[in-house]
Amino acid sequence: MSQTIQRAATVLELVSIRPRTQSEVAEVLGVHRSTALRILGTLGESGLVRRRPDGTYGVGYRLTWFASLASEQFELRDLARPRIAELGAECGHTVHLAVLEDDRIVYADKIDQPGTVRMYSQIGQPVRLHTSGVAKAILAHVDAEVLERMLDGYAFERFTSTTLTSRGDFDDDLAAVRQRGWASDDGEFEDFINCVAMPVRGPDSKVIAAVSITALRAQAELDELEGLLPRLAQVCEGISKSIGWRP
């Protein structure tokens, strides 16, 4: 991995969230001021970053151009989007789409609800494998060797009292997910958030993605979310069919 490129990517993330001063960038990256300015300068030359009139650095027009050019490369997300948007509108909870990419699972889309707390999840970032519903919904169905590769050296870190912290417990949970067809996050990462999730299948019936319904426990306990499973199954089947899966 290239540390220079990683730093540049971090800069892009920083300035996407909000425009930053070059001191902030240096501080977050842990580099010298002149190093930060060099990175910003090169990103500026490339059009990915721009210096705003107030002296802070924000995202450049070129980055939005690239996103626009690339918009047709997200076939699965594009096909899923209207369905998960509708699901979100109906249930009033946050809906996530996560996809399996080689040996990791990343959030591909998210339907937020106005007036609710923004969830921790960030599109494009990897999913925490042992606590998130979407990850379990996918991992329950991947080939054994893919599962081994993904869990090789994986740290089952405890976050809450319900976090699964051993490979054995995790495997048992995956077996249960396989059996019942859906996964959950029972406050395993943050004890005030729970969700239910189900898999999405590709044309060859392999599980390639998952959709979840996530809520604050104060808004909906797990058993209430379980009541949404028939509708969630319908949405996942609709997405699967739209990308070529046939039961």
Place this chain on the structure above:
Amino acid sequence: MSQTIQRAATVLELVSIRPRTQSEVAEVLGVHRSTALRILGTLGESGLVRRRPDGTYGVGYRLTWFASLASEQFELRDLARPRIAELGAECGHTVHLAVLEDDRIVYADKIDQPGTVRMYSQIGQPVRLHTSGVAKAILAHVDAEVLERMLDGYAFERFTSTTLTSRGDFDDDLAAVRQRGWASDDGEFEDFINCVAMPVRGPDSKVIAAVSITALRAQAELDELEGLLPRLAQVCEGISKSIGWRP
């Protein structure tokens, strides 16, 4: 300038246009296959690039997420967009918005017309200063020291028989632009394309951007585009006022 970051930015551009194989990436960058894979690997770790099921590399979800997060950072473009979209719809020609960024001018937005030839211009990329209408509309009004900085070492390269190829001729043209209030590209970069452009002012009355109407000569000669100047002036004034300019 960091060559490593420049390479990464080139990769992002390549994969935005369309997904690429790692051999293509290596070839375009002029580097060894393993170097290309390392760059792709780091961009992949950062979520900016992803390997597609067919083995090609495309844009990652995270890049689109950054663009989405940053969407509110483009105040000028956002305010201008409905106005230039309406202008484009009315006149049926391509409309550009270009902005002055420190010592360069970049395309910030573009309204294409369905059924017409796509123009060369790419959002986020610098404008060619001596041939483009938007550049002349801006340069005619910048402070003398800014103009000196921007033209220091500038090559007045000839592209067509109408290209201005000396600093003297260019200054004369800028003086004429200042006097009449609008600039043009009279087939100076590509002899089959012409345009008219006018400046956009910021709250302090300084020119910070410009808008142009561009057409194939086969569709509209320059004098026909000149007939659109009153309407273009109206649009530029509307944009200027929306960002705080008062005449």
Place this chain on the structure above:
DNA sequence: AGTATGTGTTGCAGTATGCGCAACAGTGGT
């Protein structure tokens, strides 16, 4: 079945690149 092509991986030696540093000038705010 054999072949060709492209992909993915990896360790290592070499060097080109990226970095930190310090110092200076400028700007804006108090």
Place this chain on the structure above:
DNA sequence: ACCACTGTTGCGCATACTGCAACACATACT
């Protein structure tokens, strides 16, 4: 006047990046 921050720059140096070669694997074609 003072302070904090920004922007610039040249230079020495350490290391991060690179090319290389070789291997295994997958796919497509014959």
